[in-house]
Amino acid sequence: MNNLVCHVCGIYLKISENWVHTQIKHLNEWNSVVLARYKQNLEGIGQNPEIFARREDIPIGISEIDAAMGMLLGWNPSYYYMAHKYAPDVFHAHFGPKGCRVLPIAGSLGIPIVTTFYGYDVSKLPSKSDEWLEKYEKLFNKGNMFLAEGPFLAEQLIDIGCPPEKIKVQRLGIELDRYPYIPRKRSEGEPLRVLMAGRFDRKKGFVDGLKAFAEFVRKGGEGEVTIVGGSDGSEQSNKVRKKLYHIAKSYDIKDITNFKGFIPLDELKSEYYNHHMLLSPSHTVKETGENEGGAPVILLEAQATGLPVVATKHCDIPFVVDDESTGFLAKERQVNELVESLFSLYENEKLRHEMGVNASKKMAKQHDAVEKGSDLESVYECLI
Template sequence: MRIAFVVGKFPLISEVFVLNQVIGLIKLGHEVDIFSFSRGDTKKIHSDVEKYGLLKKVIYLDPLHRVSDRVRETRMSLSEKYSKKIGFKLSLLDLIRYTRDKFLLMKLIHWLRLKSMRPYDIIHCQMGTVGLRFLPLRRLGIFSGKLVVQFRGEDITEFVKQKGEKVYGKLFKEADCFMPVCDYLGERAIALGCPKDKISVLRSGINCKRFIYSERVIPSTGFIRIAIVGRLVGKKGIEYAIRAFSILKKRGYKAELLIVGDGPLRMRLQELSKELNVDKSVVFFGAKNHDEVVEILNKAHLFVAPSVISKNGNEEGIPNVLKEAMAVGLPVVSTYHAGIPELVQDGISGFLVPERDTQSLADKLGYLIDHPEIWIRMGRSGRRFIEKDYNIEKLNKELVDIYRKLIK
């Protein structure tokens, strides 16, 4: 199959899930192109971006999008013969306007070049917001193929709160399939008006081969490393991890909190750790590439993911790094948030606590530190569950099955 992946930004180090699908489809013998609305940071990229030459597969749509918005408003025919060649209709006035503005003319030429490309079987938009941006390009006939939209969290929570519950109305009608990454988001989509028969839940998987399982045991020093990974934004709940950690320190536990990631809340979180007198035991690593994150996970004993609904309504789907932590054998403590209970089995592969409940978070972390004999059992359970339900090789085959049903 010939497949177009459409993303908001590429490359983006935090969106490993895009790489997992793209590379998986390439390995399965499919032809994949990547279209991105903006350029990411090419100085810090995932190793697979270089390995598979993905930067050579990217075509940037950022100049194209603004042109399509202008052209969409005018579909007057310049000539029947010309409109058939380019696949859309322009008025003479618009053509003159584009010609006078060299920048706009270059965008138009870029658009015509894309129009000349062979059609795709599948156009896969990562995130509902990307689907909305892409829709005008499909309407104008620049791209053809079955339109698939994947919901991942923020796009169907915070974005809907900002724009209103009818924001996806047209997309629900025109796209051919919607793939939320968990049952929770699937139910949200249906509640917003998405036809149930257009929904196929496809969980976001990880490459289990890249995560070496290791049984966790308490070190001879008794010093415990607790890891947390994610952007330093509200929905990650890192504030509550720091507060829970301060409770542990007051109880006399020998532990260190390793915070991996960067974001707008970094300064505030560093100040909080000082206010709570735990700054010497809380390490802020900043942003790390994926291989570096895995290295830190391998050195940790426990993992915490205290996700919450942020003040602006942003929610997770299921954090990929939580799957990665379980894959390497870490007992985890997380929250009853979004799709996380579909991943973490309370009391089996880890513990779940209510959102923003720092006392319960501290209690469960303390219980794990006091009972290292359950670490191996929890780690094994987590690894087995990931291999069974979140193995990217299995999920990419399911993705291909969904594609094939659409193009029959």
């Protein structure tokens, strides 16, 4: 009989966090259950683990009491009840705050806990409030292991007090059969089709990216840009959206700028194959210190299909994109360097093709979801 891991997350499954499902899907020797607040976007993702969504699977009155108790105690009685029922061998919390929330339950039931940090939980929350540093101190002391997707994120964990001996780099994997390599050919005179994708978060660098594309066109390049994603409804995200529309209008590139909004994952995959390159110039937000933590998963998916990437020397991106081999890396906020990279791919079709081949090979070697699933099972095994 297989061992059981209980995953804890906020919403299962956010489209922008589909990599959580990929990790669970490729656990072969371990069964999984999920504790979440809500469940959504489950259509078309294949077989799901058993999911308990506390705001949906218990009557509304009890759900409100459970939520209030969670705020008061720092853990939800419904999660304790379900964990006692499932009797997992290991807890796996996805994001630091979920590790804090399930830590008392894990301690009470004597179950080891591994917590994966992904980005904002390392760079944004600790700088936002000392309360998070206090919560993390307890988590780091009592938690068994902490996973980071790359060396830079691991160093950030150390900087906020996580013991180095408890940290392991666990790279995220992608399903290579879903993102097969297909070469893109650009005929002479055909515009360079540029793709950007993600939430309109300041750290994603959309404003720098669109300015770079506009400058590329102003200096004689022929191109089209597709922007997949949109605002998350926050004030800062709405500001990014307004800036992007302003840039498109002021640089007179509205006719060659396609704002597609949020689209299903299968449609995003199609967009990879409809474009010649990915532009992803992430940077650290000066006011808050927030950064990517690791590297956007879109970089993995796009490269697997054969898209060269123009990105930045930010967080773990240099461990995912090889500068001048699978793409180009500019310094953060250096629009002129992004423009130069766009022209390099525009003017040298051979280089663009070679980078696409290199990118696909790198992803197959370093980010195969099947291999990463086996690695994650090894983490669980060492805790029991």
